Amino acid sequence: MKKRIAIFASGSGSNAQKIMEHFKRHPEAEVVIILTNNPQAYVLQRADNFEIPTHVFNRTEFYDTDSVIKLLKNLQVDLIVLAGFLWLVPVSLLNAFPNKIINIHPALLPKFGGKGMYGDHIHKAVLAAGEEESGITIHFANEHFDEGEILHQSKFRIEPGDTLDVVKFKIQQLEHHHFPRVIESLLKKMKS
Numbered sequence: 001m002k003k004r005i006a007i008f009a010s011g012s013g014s015n016a017q018k019i020m021e022h023f024k025r026h027p028e029a030e031v032v033i034i035l036t037n038n039p040q041a042y043v044l045q046r047a048d049n050f051e052i053p054t055h056v057f058n059r060t061e062f063y064d065t066d067s068v069i070k071l072l073k074n075l076q077v078d079l080i081v082l083a084g085f086l087w088l089v090p091v092s093l094l095n096a097f098p099n100k101i102i103n104i105h106p107a108l109l110p111k112f113g114g115k116g117m118y119g120d121h122i123h124k125a126v127l128a129a130g131e132e133e134s135g136i137t138i139h140f141a142n143e144h145f146d147e148g149e150i151l152h153q154s155k156f157r158i159e160p161g162d163t164l165d166v167v168k169f170k171i172q173q174l175e176h177h178h179f180p181r182v183i184e185s186l187l188k189k190m191k192s
Contacts, residue, residue, distance in 0.1 A: 003029040003078040003187045008085040009036055013043025015083035015104060015175050020050045022180035029187050032075050037062065037087055062090065069096045079187060082141060083179070086118055089141045101141040102186065103148070104179050106171045108155055109137040113146030123167045126158070133157050134167060136174045138182045152182045 005023065009016045013034075020031050034047035035055045047054045061067055069092060072080065082089070082103040089101060105113060107122045117125070126134045135155030140148035154174045158167065 002026075003190065004032045004076055005029060005079050005081055005183065005187075006033045006035060006072055006075065006077045007031060007043075007081045007083050009034065009041060009043040009083045010038050010086045011041055011043065011084050013041065013046045013084065014172065015179055016043050017046045018176045019081060019083065019180050019183060020046065020052060022184070024050065026184075029078075029184065032077065033071075035068070037085075043084075059087075062087065066092060069093055072097070078190060079183065080141075081179075081183060084118075088115075088143075088145060091143050094141065094143060099140060100190075102151065102183070103139055103141045103146070104175060105137045105139065105146050106134075106175065107137065108133070108135045108153055109139065109146050109150060113137075115145050117146065120164065120168070123164055123171070127162075127164065127167065131158060134171065136171060136178065138179060151186065152178060154178050 007016045007019060016034060023029050023031050031052055033053050033055060034043055036043055037057060039056045044054050055071060057068055080097055080101040094101060107126060112122050112125055133155045135153060137150055138152040139150045142148040156170050
């Protein structure tokens, strides 16, 4: 039986798209649902293009009920992937899927993590700090923003003259290359 992946995303969903592409005809794993807290998120269109079901939820449903947990359990999800999902994962979801929720962060944790550190906020902070390198971190989610056990990091040098757009592009290239592969290797390690 194929391993089953659920993806949470809040925005455009370019990482979700790369993951859906990677597992579209994969013999051992598949994306079974895309979930979002944003009814306008472009990730919904991307999921539709792959004929993958979606679920939109609000804050009350996510934090005050167990309906999202029930949905994921009914789908027999093996791994939850946070791909640009901006809300803190509730403890109830972490407890329901221990060591089965991973996140990608567009910086080299533990630097430039925490509440409010997402998207351009991160890259501007990295550039303002005069960092010589940046990159991505893929880590297990826990009850704090960006503090779970690190699974993978990839980095690049920030060259003199690199603009915000250049840094964002370099980050996205790393995300799109490494995230599907890290997910695949993690699924291989999971017991059936």
